[in-house]
Amino acid sequence: MSNSGKHQQRASDKPFQLLKEHQYAYTAVSELFHAVESSDPPLVYVYGPSGCGKTALITNLVPEFAEIHPEATFKIITASEFAAKFAAASNRNRIPQFQQTFRELDLLILEDIQSLESRTQTQRELLSVLDEIIKSGGMVVISSTKPPGELAHFHKKLVNRFHGGVCAAISSLKFQSRLELLTFWAELEQISIQKKELSLIAQKKELSPRELYAILMQLQTVSRIQQQPITNSFTRQFLEGNIEAPKTSVSKITKAVCREFKTNLAEIRSANRSQQIVLPRQCAMFLSRELTDESLAKIANYFNRKNHSTVIHACRHIQHGLEKSPGLRQQISRIKQQLGVYLL
Template identity: 25%
Template sequence: MSVTAQSVWNNCLDFIKDNIQPQAYKTWFEPIVAVKLTGTALSIQVPSKFFYEWLEEHYVKILKVSLTKELGETAKLVYIIKMENTYGNKQPFTEKIPSSNRSAVKSQNVDIPLNNKSPELRNPFVIPGIRNVKIESQLNPNYSFDNFLEGDSNRLARSAGLAVAAKPGGTSFNPLLIFGGVGLGKTHLAHAIGVDIKDKYPEKTVLYISAEKFTQQYIDAVKKNNRNDFIHFYQIIDVLIIDDVQFLSGKTGTQDVFFHIFNHLHQNGKQVILTSDKAPVDMQDIEQRLLSRFKWGLSAELQNPDFETRVSILKNKLYRDGVEMPEDIIDYVAKNIKSNVRELEGAIISLIAQSSFNKKEITIDLARVIVEKFVKNTKREVSIDYIQKVVSDYFQMDIDTLQSKTRKRHIVQARQLAMFFAKKYTKASLASIGSQIGKRDHATVLHACKTVDNLSSTDKQFKKYVEDITKKLSV
């Protein structure tokens, strides 16, 4: 069998996969593409300069070992970094090309000419009638890196945040997009980065704003005919933090103006930090040219904290509040509230409050009562409609397709998964589930549940579908 770039790389991947964590493998090795094999030099294509730097810093040893096994002691690895220009045409180049060429690719961005270059800009954050040239950061000083505890679930995002805070606009993490579910700390981390930058660089203009407020300001600027002032105001910001950027979905005017603001800031070495409840690949109704820019830097996911991290969060919260609590009670709360940090801290606050107001000692029994009530009150009601939405979003199809009569394999599997989760998470009868998911009968639902059970134990990819959707429904 002839040796190809792909066969060599596949063998390397098999070795790497056995020696690193599954999440790390998925994040740092699955996106890599084998390009060519020249003698003992393997060329691989990576999505960004940051990607290349991360591999060199964290995985150079395992790459060397795996490649030497395949190609001998003279093995070499050549990186090809794939960038995207303004018009979406992909232009690959290798790391050996001077950095000036890299900036030339990005300098094709088109900026909006401003008619009004007056220094007296209208500040969207100033109350009408009150003159104020100072731009307040809108940051919450209570959100800091000190009280954002590190764990496996957030290590990449937190480390990238610290790097950005140390050198805003001077790292490959630009933009830095932090994404994850509700209550996992996206807003906290975004504020922490801003607060740290203000401490280190008091002269820099840092601004935090929600995408919703940004949109409203833009609408007001258009109504008052001062769109250029709005753009120019945002172009003088050194560090722009936009929270919940997915809110821009479907708002073409706001997306267009943000596109030009982003280009100006990026070209001038200013830092952009974004948060979102989903990864760029999962964002709906966001222009492709904007999504391509979101991918220029680093997209870092915040995941549900593991047990050890949940314990650390609770202990840190208690320490800050000056409260002591037995270890077994902390462990009990951490074991039973797994969804997110916000609910975890909410439960411990409720426990302290109940103990204080009712002058009761904090015991396991009291913790059990509080946690049960808390979980019951905070758990989202899962409906069949909601399950269908989660499943169809996961497979990137609409609900009508999910419910259709088609026998295409991937659609049938999505439909069977929806039925399986409807039986698992609701009290509806099989007949009711079938009726709501494409007007099927109870026998079809029963068959679907059996099929999902069988495939979960025999098909690795299908098992991953079940695990991913379970996580989404459990948030």
């Protein structure tokens, strides 16, 4: 989902915890957003490994931008979504309308730029959009899993635009930061776990923050199902794979969603765009992303969607709905209970 407007913002999946490894990127984006007049440079390029917190860091600062610039228009969109919208506009002969939508923005936040590798036409259009926004005094934030110099098959001028901005790297978290993050999440989720058990998880240095969060939540789930406290021994056994977390699949999730919403598998995987089908389909995509290790592409394929940006849109839509709708939260909770995954 992309957002634009005077007061709109996108909520991140969970509260953001600023860590040492985030500091430079956080400062760079914050200074850009706080610029009252035209910022120099007007572009910040944030890069780091998948799951390191790029999106959370950026979106956490968006409310500050909206408060400082109450009349500004902005949009948050993935590069894949940008490409899909450009392709759709091209097919419908609506390129001028597409260009106007983006070029009049005061702030464009474009995520996962590396997904545009080898998309020559889209890159040219993006270059034009960035130049127009910057020429008009606007701001741009780009996120990527790669530094500009490692973007293969990218237009040289586009890479130069990225190099011309502030390039801020987010490195993999060190042990102390992993422990701090796990402690923060444990308090946030009200998980009864001691620091020495959190330290055992924090030693898993090969895991990203996103994966650490998943481990913590799985540990909590297993302890609830087995009615066992999260002791040092229990945690060690779980981390060693001697206690398995409950597993599910996209198929099982979708069937549980169908039962909750009183629809059927054929409808939810069809092209039907009626609200009574779209909502359960988005819930199934959201839960498939949250509760399985399947890729976005495989989830999209299961639901007969050509582009994984559909799954990204669904996840953001449902996450936003969960923050506003108690009814939707109850439905998601009941589905999880059916699956035996999270006993909420």
